Amino acid sequence: MRVAKRTAVVFGVMVAAGALLAGCGGKVGGSGGNDAKKIVLIPGVANEPFYISMQCGAQEEAAKLGYKLDTQAPTQFDAGAQTPVLSSVVANKPGAILIAPTHATAMANPIKQAKDAGIKIIEVDTALGDTSIALSSISSDNKKGGQLAAQTLAKLVGNKGPVLVINTKAGTSTTDARAQGFEDAVKSFPEMSSLGVQYNNNDAAQATSIVTATLAAHPDLAGIFATNLSSAEGAAAGLRNANKLGQVKLVGFDASPKQVEDLKAGTVQALIAQDPGGIGAKGVDQAAAALEGKPVTRTIQTDMIAITQADMDANSKYFYKSKC
Numbered sequence: 001m002r003v004a005k006r007t008a009v010v011f012g013v014m015v016a017a018g019a020l021l022a023g024c025g026g027k028v029g030g031s032g033g034n035d036a037k038k039i040v041l042i043p044g045v046a047n048e049p050f051y052i053s054m055q056c057g058a059q060e061e062a063a064k065l066g067y068k069l070d071t072q073a074p075t076q077f078d079a080g081a082q083t084p085v086l087s088s089v090v091a092n093k094p095g096a097i098l099i100a101p102t103h104a105t106a107m108a109n110p111i112k113q114a115k116d117a118g119i120k121i122i123e124v125d126t127a128l129g130d131t132s133i134a135l136s137s138i139s140s141d142n143k144k145g146g147q148l149a150a151q152t153l154a155k156l157v158g159n160k161g162p163v164l165v166i167n168t169k170a171g172t173s174t175t176d177a178r179a180q181g182f183e184d185a186v187k188s189f190p191e192m193s194s195l196g197v198q199y200n201n202n203d204a205a206q207a208t209s210i211v212t213a214t215l216a217a218h219p220d221l222a223g224i225f226a227t228n229l230s231s232a233e234g235a236a237a238g239l240r241n242a243n244k245l246g247q248v249k250l251v252g253f254d255a256s257p258k259q260v261e262d263l264k265a266g267t268v269q270a271l272i273a274q275d276p277g278g279i280g281a282k283g284v285d286q287a288a289a290a291l292e293g294k295p296v297t298r299t300i301q302t303d304m305i306a307i308t309q310a311d312m313d314a315n316s317k318y319f320y321k322s323k324c
């Protein structure tokens with residue numbers, strides 16, 4: 001009798017608490033009372049056209065599906081800067097997080113903690129080496145992108161001469177795969193040789209210095225593959241400073257407004273554009289599926305395209321945005 005009475009009291013308290021939580025906005029779902037209608041996007045870095053375009057795609061899709069999407073970005077592309085942003089997002093208990101991990105291993109523990117807090121984890125663009133944490137990963141086929149860059153650069157340099165790779169930060173899954181794909185593909189051109197990979201720390205000014213130093217040591221440099229936006233923008237500036245425009249061919253990943261200007265001016269000969277808006281939208285689709293208990297797709301690959309000056313007008317839909 002006593003036991004039954006206590007059970008009734010406890011049940012009453014639980015109902016009241018549930019009503020209170022539900023009244024505080026959003027459905028209560030998942031474990032730990034996470035807000036099943038709220039998705040947070042954590043890009044690699046703030047104010048960068050690749051991630052802005054991703055955010056635009058994610059926001060549009062979230063609005064279509066009836067979800068609230070917030071974006072919280074670190075000020076630097078760095079695990080040390082991204083981890084506290086992730087921790088404060090986790091404390092707010094969203095239903096799902098779309099994250100672009102800034103390091104394939106250093107972000108594993110913080111993201112695992114988010115998963116253990118009952119939050120659905122979706123990787124957008126970059127990914128962790130540990131594939132057991134995220135439910136889904138959406139990105140370009142980056143290794144193939146590196147191969148495409150090598151074939152494009154080979155054509156531009158007449159299949160011969162020394163070429164350099166400027167990469168961002170070691171441990172970034174996407175750009176490491178691009179550099180690897182490039183280096184592998186260059187081996188199939190016997191008269192081309194790679195001078196290896198140098199890192200610009202995702203800082204355009206460092207890419208400029210790398211170009212200046214490489215031209216001093218290798219005046220016969222034939223071409224450069226820049227694995228992302230910062231390395232390509234910085235490499236273009238290095239070639240401009242050295243008056244090597246058009247003589248040293250440059251192929252860069254991404255299509256920021258500045259990179260598009262460089263293509264138009266002939267500073268860059270080809271851009272490999274990705275589909276960041278599509279990555280964001282598909283990320284939201286996967287998060288929504290996970291939150292609604294529907295099947296998710298573990299790996300999704302999005303489009304890439306090599307754009308040259310000759311076909312840039314026809315391909316302007318692939319150019320990245322600086323605002324939505």
Ligand code: T6T
Pocket residue numbers: 044048050051125126172174175227228229230253254274
């Ligand atoms: O190239 C993109 C992205 O795919 C990569 O993972 C990091 O750099 C960018 O955001 C461009 O800056």
